[in-house]
Amino acid sequence: AALLHRIPGGRRSGHISHVAAALQSSMEDGQNTGDRRKPAGTGESSRCSTPVLDADRADRLRDKMRRRMDSGDRWFSLEFFPPRTASGAVNLISRFDRMGSGGPLFIDITWHPSGDPGSDKETSSMMIASTAVNYCGLESILHLTCCNQTKEKITGHLAKAKHLGLKNIMALRGDPMGTDWEEEEGGFNYAVDLVKHIRSEFDDYFDICVAGYPTGHPEAQSYEQDLRHLKEKVDAGADFIITQLFFRADTFLKFLDDCRANGITCPILPGIFPIQGYQSLRQLVKLSKLEVPEEITKVIEPIKDNDAAIRNYGIHQAVEICRVLLDSGKVPGLHFYTLNREVATIEVLRQLGLWKEDPRRPLPWAISAHPKRKVEDVRPIFWASRPKSYIYRTQDWDEFPNGRWGNSSSPAFGELNDYYLFYLKSKSSKDALLQMWGKELMNEDSVYEVFTCYITGQPNRNGHKVMCLPWNDDPLAPETNLLKDELEKVNRRGVLTINSQPNINGKPSADPIVGWGPAGGYVFQKAYLEFFTSSENVNALLKVLKKYEPRVNYHIVNVHGRNLTNAPDLQPNAVTWGIFPGREIVQPTVVDPVSFMYWKDEAFALWIEQWAKLYEDESPSRMIIKYIHDNYFLVNLVDNDFPLQSCLWQVIDDMFELLDAPTEPLRDITV
């Protein structure tokens, strides 16, 4: 009776049939080999409406932890604090993107009561956490302190967090303001009050984390009493514990044992603090009222003015502690106090083998962690380099397309006038942009040169590398690098490419450059090319494209909306898809005629917003960009014949050949 068993008949659950229910029950009984079980009570969703490439996506944090613990798969997490300035926020967000690629199970954002933490300011704890979730796709915990706060205020913060898609709260008391703090009748006096409040007001919506103090809370009467307080917090509804920092592995392991002895059974994650500098250590020690052990001060004091030496020591020391913790078999994950810095934490994680050097992508684009978007698995290719803009402009959608673009995608894209938003802003300063794109433009050729330098990675005539363009805030993707030579050639001649992908005819899903999705699958792409070019070029291109019917689909549009396409019946064209074991086809990227018209507005506006506005009003440089904006066309081309070598370069070559031919002048067909 090991593997096969009888399906109980007649059982019904919701509106699924008894057969589905029986199959579901068969999964829940654990008879299903190999695969994860769905949580009970999700009978209906067992016939999922999305391929669910990554079952993790749908899970809440505590379930992810449970699953990792069951499989013995250790994780790490990263703590950040909100920045002081707007440009600090821009930097932190790009740090999220970089550190997110290493595969943290979650990050957390501290709560700074003095910094208006629940506000809409770009530097607030709330907005940083929201950005991490929505725009960076990171599972995130928002800290929340309750000290000196009214219930209404706290409920307001929680409701706002929920509305923004945040699902996890670190419930803290926080530091009392002033020296004469006293307990308040019915107020929030301890973190446990906040835990109870969250559970009573928001039921089971949030996952709740609480703090543990391996050496006891500095204000606790005793270590034992502090353990009892921790037990109370867990009993009140906390799901897991992250500890305050400590300097010796033994400290944590003893604390862990004591917790277990006191009946605390939830996950307890050690807070790891890699020493990164003399000052930051001193400051932290002061705040946390911890004592630095002598074996550490003995090493550090002599090198206190050598930052590099201290950091190296900190890395070494953190790795040692982590190794002991992991080797104990009692620690499922490590939590890092990053101090918003990258180098030390990443190095520790690398040495521990926890940093994912080659992260598997569940889809070719980064998935938002907002619970509403968890089914999303199709997007237009146009925003490939501006995913945060796409997320922003579709944030009001109630349903996101899954499996198919046409079914559930709403054509109601939000307007994009908010170029100032920190998660949409260029990472580079105005000065840096002028150095890259030219302090003074002479003519259209100056613009072609900028594009060409961006593609080749060669410095421009003033010796500056072009690291970004208005449509591409990052250097060229490794995949695009495959097309470098061809791209250089056409950009030089004014085919100003802003997006492209090579054709792929069935590479393994584990391919380091183009792979995505679960193991054992195959990924495919149709060749895609998107560019701005002059109306003269478009005029020739249109003649050339007739030769490529129906192999090449095109959309050609200018800023005024003049539009030409050969897309059949306004259907989307799937240009990236994957075939995986035991699943329906996944087609995460489409070229869609309707959303292209929204992208067109954004793509043209970027000429003005990000480039022209760098220059004085009426200046020649600004007029050149303005001319391009007003007169060029935005073109996209898809080569449908993905098993053959892409013909798109040939199309462009043919266009240039036609333009170069010394025959009768071309009749203008663009007006």
Add this chain to the structure above:
Amino acid sequence: AALLHRIPGGRRSGHISHVAAALQSSMEDGQNTGDRRKPAGTGESSRCSTPVLDADRADRLRDKMRRRMDSGDRWFSLEFFPPRTASGAVNLISRFDRMGSGGPLFIDITWHPSGDPGSDKETSSMMIASTAVNYCGLESILHLTCCNQTKEKITGHLAKAKHLGLKNIMALRGDPMGTDWEEEEGGFNYAVDLVKHIRSEFDDYFDICVAGYPTGHPEAQSYEQDLRHLKEKVDAGADFIITQLFFRADTFLKFLDDCRANGITCPILPGIFPIQGYQSLRQLVKLSKLEVPEEITKVIEPIKDNDAAIRNYGIHQAVEICRVLLDSGKVPGLHFYTLNREVATIEVLRQLGLWKEDPRRPLPWAISAHPKRKVEDVRPIFWASRPKSYIYRTQDWDEFPNGRWGNSSSPAFGELNDYYLFYLKSKSSKDALLQMWGKELMNEDSVYEVFTCYITGQPNRNGHKVMCLPWNDDPLAPETNLLKDELEKVNRRGVLTINSQPNINGKPSADPIVGWGPAGGYVFQKAYLEFFTSSENVNALLKVLKKYEPRVNYHIVNVHGRNLTNAPDLQPNAVTWGIFPGREIVQPTVVDPVSFMYWKDEAFALWIEQWAKLYEDESPSRMIIKYIHDNYFLVNLVDNDFPLQSCLWQVIDDMFELLDAPTEPLRDITV
């Protein structure tokens, strides 16, 4: 200003955005190159929710005609009359399938007032037309005569036809019963009354055809008066005209010119009557009160006892007429009076080059023509050989899956206890089945032999070829032939295969064997194998399958519902898909764990219903089939690694090897 134009701003239509509306308008203005325009007023559906491989599918008959006329693509159509007997109905339905493959634009079914034509009898006009539409996927016209009928009765017929998915009516007066027919005040006296009635009761729902009489209706006062009547019928709302038969092309062409001169502008289709025999010609002439021209009688009379000679003459004569008609450039399509026979009509069509020898399949399975099912483009593979059963069991679904299986498919399959239904019945008689499957079975090996003979096409020990099995009413598909050798080997040893497909790694969509869908695409398949086999075999198979994780997905189930699968999260596995220019991925066939449980019931029941019941109660033969039904398992296997050679034969080989190994006895893991 030829190709590009400005998109008008701010225009809204329904709840599509102005961008979609503008794009739509751009299509309607005819600026879109190459592709068909949607009819006006379908703004919303312009972003179709289905890949719509064949835009024809969504169109009504008159639009299909219009489109064909616009493109100069000539068509043919076929007229049938309802059969007298149930077995005649079975034969006619399989004739529909065969003649449907030649690509008629539509067929029509005559109305026999004396045969209870609107009833649920399997031989009624209504049921035959419904079967043609729903189960054979043929665009069909139901004739309806109004003579001596009450309005209520007629409305009832029309409502029933609509409910069954019929969309086209041929409105006729019919022959009055008795000799003293008189006009009835307010009753149906002429076909025009019926046309008016249909339009007044059902608005524009039906496409309406009326009859034209090239030599005038026999009861009309004059040819001219008859033309005026025809004009009245068209003015009352008829969409097109099919003519009575005629013997000379000139007769029709003059009639056509006279119709046009009288202001009749709709399509007029000539009714072609290939002379197929002396008696049938005499009978038809008598009924239609036509005179056979002398040049024909002169030829026929001398050979009136030579059926073959008359038929050959009829073919020759029909081809001649058709050529003249087509060459006139005035005839968009030809309508054939088939007399329910195949040979002559097909031969005429072949000689005219109108018969599609290699019909393009829009999908790998035959699409039902019921309007509710027009978006359907995903089905489980299990019913591949029993599509009519699948259609029957899902006829009550309100929505059909399109694009994805999981989204809209309902798990509510109807029960299948209706093995007696003529469109589900075997085409073979009980005697023929006994000859194929054995009048007397000795043991399980006798059954293996039947399967093996079916696969190989070799006669069985009594000299009879096995042309069908309970699960396969047709000989082996050409595609399955690719797997013949392997199939033979495993069936010999009791792996009783009932469904299989080879893996395909990107063959052109025009491939004559495995191709489907629009031109310029590529089709793919995962290897699939489905079979019954003993629990001993399954026991070994389960051990073997562990080696093939996760490459091979399996579902194994017995009649009692013992069930084992490694399908992740009950997700469907797409096993046939296609990539086409300018479209989303189409995945018409899935292996779905939920529907497999419904198929399982049907597949096991076929052992009893179609095979065991051929034998006496308690007879050894019946007991052998019953034993298999009670004890064997139904297994399906998918090899997910479609670019590699299928490993499924290796899996079976490994199973036999394990069974043959003289080692420790296998622990039974099937109970």
